[in-house]
Amino acid sequence: MPRRIELSSVINAPRYRVWAFYDDPDNLPKLTPPGIHVTLLTKPARPRAGDIVSLRIRRGPIAFTWDAKFTDYDPGRSFVDEQGRGPFSFFRHRHLFEDAPGGTRITDTIDYTPPYGPIGWIADRIAIARDLKAMLAFRHARTRELLETA
Numbered sequence: 001m002p003r004r005i006e007l008s009s010v011i012n013a014p015r016y017r018v019w020a021f022y023d024d025p026d027n028l029p030k031l032t033p034p035g036i037h038v039t040l041l042t043k044p045a046r047p048r049a050g051d052i053v054s055l056r057i058r059r060g061p062i063a064f065t066w067d068a069k070f071t072d073y074d075p076g077r078s079f080v081d082e083q084g085r086g087p088f089s090f091f092r093h094r095h096l097f098e099d100a101p102g103g104t105r106i107t108d109t110i111d112y113t114p115p116y117g118p119i120g121w122i123a124d125r126i127a128i129a130r131d132l133k134a135m136l137a138f139r140h141a142r143t144r145e146l147l148e149t150a
Contacts, residue, residue, distance in 0.1 A: 002090055003114070003124065005132050008107040009140040010100050013147040018104040019076050019097050021147060025053050030146065033138040035059060049073040052084065068093075089113040089120070106143065108136050 011018055021027055025043040032038045041054040047070045055066045067084035076097070083091035090113040098105045114120030114128055 001113075002092075002111040003129065004109065004111050005129065005136065006107065006109045007133070007136040007140060008105055009144070010102050010105050011140075011144050011147055012103040015076065015097050015099055015104040018106065018143070018147060021143070022095060022097070023047070023075075023079075028053075028055070031139045031142050033135055036135075041065070047073065047079065047081075053081070087115050089115050106140060108139070110136070 023046055025040060025047060028040065029038045037058045039056040039058075041056055043053045044051040047053060049070055049072060051070045053068045053070075055068070057064055057066055064087055066086040068081040068086075069084045070079055071082050071092075072078070072080035072094075078094065078096045080092060080094045082093075090111070092111045094107075094109040096105075096107040096109070098107070110132055112128075112132070114124040116123070120128075
């Protein structure tokens, strides 16, 4: 049974601007927490359903390739990427953008199954869930910083 993590925030910027920022794969490194290094290996100019973005991710001594396939794409409103190659047994990330009082509500929903069976479930209790929550919080704060002041 996959686990779910969800975070919503309101960004004081119009939806078209927030969408344009997230629709550009070159902005992904800007949304990556310190200590995690992301290199874009392959990417479309603007992702659409069926496209794949390949990343090299390094955190300390651990490095891996992550292929994210865009399985759903609703321009200006939402997109979904799912892990093809990567560390999780299953990973699906839905990004939703809605008009809200004060700007744009971003809702990130991650459904995932930790890797490595029982060991992965233990790692999830110790670190994985915490790290995913921290990553989403960083992304929302960084989005606010980059788009509300520009």
